[in-house]
Amino acid sequence: MRPLRLGDDIDDYCAKCKRITNHSIVSFLEHEPAKVRCRTCYSEHAYLHETRPPTKKVRRK
Numbered sequence: 918m919r920p921l922r923l924g925d926d927i928d929d930y931c932a933k934c935k936r937i938t939n940h941s942i943v944s945f946l947e948h949e950p951a952k953v954r955c956r957t958c959y960s961e962h963a964y965l966h967e968t969r970p971p972t973k974k975v976r977r978k
């Protein structure tokens with residue numbers, strides 16, 4: 918595993934795009950990405966570990 922660095926590409930969930938998109942790492946907190954910027958809409962947000970925020974709706978299969 919190579920260590921992540923500032924500006925690296927990382928996949929994460931974007932609330933604006935409403936899907937997993939390519940992001941760039943903007944800041945770190947204790948060796949974990951803290952803030953990322955979506956490469957599609959350029960919005961910055963906290964790194965969500967590729968998970969979408971919990972919603973009350975449960976999607977059925």
Ligand SMILES: [Zn+2]
Pocket residue numbers: 931932933934935938955956957958959960
């Ligand atoms: Zn986005």
